[in-house]
Amino acid sequence: MALRSWPLATALSVAALLLPVVGAQSARADNPPPCNGGSICFWSEDGFHGATWEWTSNSGYRDMPPNLHDHVGSFVANTRACFINWQPVEKRDVFSGDWRSQYLGDFGGRIDGVGPGKC
Incomplete structure (x- = not known):
């Protein structure tokens, strides 16, 4: 009997050790990377990967750079702004x-530009 219960106890101990690690990794995935105040940071790929661009609210309206036009995979906003698609016109506060x-x-697959303030 002791031989049969030892593998089960070992398996449970290993599982208990692994669960907090998996939970910690998931929690980190829920936190976006930093972006400067007054800015919106854009990435070309999901998960904050790929090419990046930082738009600032004091720069006014800007078309998305060619590599991000209709291709924003992720973003972090540290200011109020309006995301715009021009054809057909759609806006996102x-x-x-x-x-x-x-x-x-x-909307990241349709975004053409970004402007300051509410839409």
């Missing part, structure tokens, strides 16, 4: 503190 780690399948 963005607030300071907003972020998306998977945006390409949503």
